Amino acid sequence: MEQIYTVKVKCRPNPGLAYPSERAYSSSTxxxxxxxxxxxxxxxxxLCALGYATHCEYIGGVVMIIGALSAGLVGLLACKRWYVDRNIRWFLVVSVLSCLCSTVSAVLSCVVLIRQAHPVHWPGPDLNDTSTFNVTAVEAEPGEVEPVVEFRREIYVHIFLASVVECVWSVLSVKIAWKGVKNGLKKMRKKKNNNNYPQKRCQGVGQESRPDILENIRKSSLDPKFGNYSDVVKELCRLQRTSDRLVVGALYPVESEHPQLPLPESHLEYRQRIEKFLQSGSEQCDSGIS
Known part of the structure; x- marks a missing residue:
């Protein structure tokens, strides 16, 4: 009885298959x-406009607005100009600032709500003008809440909720921006012949390292059809051509069955060889059954 096992492998998607704007970080996100x-x-x-309409002097909402507006504008800049590396860094900084501003706004909202629920009574007599000509000094009955005070309390609650949501959103923005900063592409410097190569600095010296000329010559000496093979195969092919098969003869003597190294085969040649092998195996099975 045959046993079939299913193996699931989870790996990261190939960044080469993604759009250029989605490689370092997702610009759409x-x-x-x-x-x-x-x-x-x-x-x-x-909410702040409604609060100031009722002569409210609360500034917690303004702090949250400054942080959220800055994060939104810099985020749009990082989305549209994703090819500039410093934009995602600015988005990271502004997201941290927005997180701090929203936290301060939420704390101030809590303090104001607590003070309204438990007002501070200063010692001393209450001086109220109860003359008949002062219409504005009419006292409210016990247990009655003025509509303006209740309206302000609702505004404070809504500002507190908006600050909490902004804080959570800023933390998520910091996480995505930090990932974009870590996955940032290498800085490219333009040479006189319009060739770009990444900047590298020597350890402990602080000077830019020059491009490896020998490495470029070694790669250019091979045929373009060997461009997708590994460095070991490229080096063997180069030695086989430049040494007049002396290295190959040292590795494989002439008396052996395989006097030379096998050349790297393409995908089509590999497929044809496998098909021939399978066809010969099926023919042997048919002959054995007959």
Whole structure:
């Protein structure tokens, strides 16, 4: 009885198959985060406008608006100009700043709500003008809450919720921006002959290392059809051509059955060889059965 085993291998997707704007970091994801920051900034601006309409002097919402608006604008810049490495770094910095601003706004909102729930009574007599001509000094009945105070309390609660959501969104933005900074592409420097190569610095010296000329000559000496093979196969092919088969003769004597190294075969040749092998095996099975 045959036993069939299923092996599932989970690996990261090949970055070569992704779009250029999705290799270092996902520009579409950064754009979505930026739009969410702008939306939260618009909500905070609306709440602050309603609060100032009732002569409220609360500044916690303004702090949250500044952080969310900055993160949204820099996120749109990192989304549109993904090919500039410093944009994702600025998005990381502004996301951290937005996280701090939203945290401060949430703390201030909690303090204001606690003070409204438990107001501080200063010692001393209450001086109220209860004359008949002062209409604005009419006291409310015990247990009655003024509509303006209740409206302000609702605004504080909504600003607190918006600050919490902005803090969570900023933490997510920091995570994605940090991944983009780590996966950033190497800086390319342009030479006089319009050839780009990554900048490398020598350890402990601080000077840029020159390109390896011998490495370029060794690679250019091979045929283009060997470009996809490993360095070991390329080196064997180069030795086989330049040494007039002396190295090959030392590795494989002439008296042996295989006097020379096998040349690297292409995918089509490998496929044909496997098909011939399978065909010969099926013929042997048929002859054995007959």
């Amino acid at each position: 950064v754009g979505g985060l930026a739009l969410a920051h702008l939306f939260l900034a618009a909500i905070g601006f609306t």
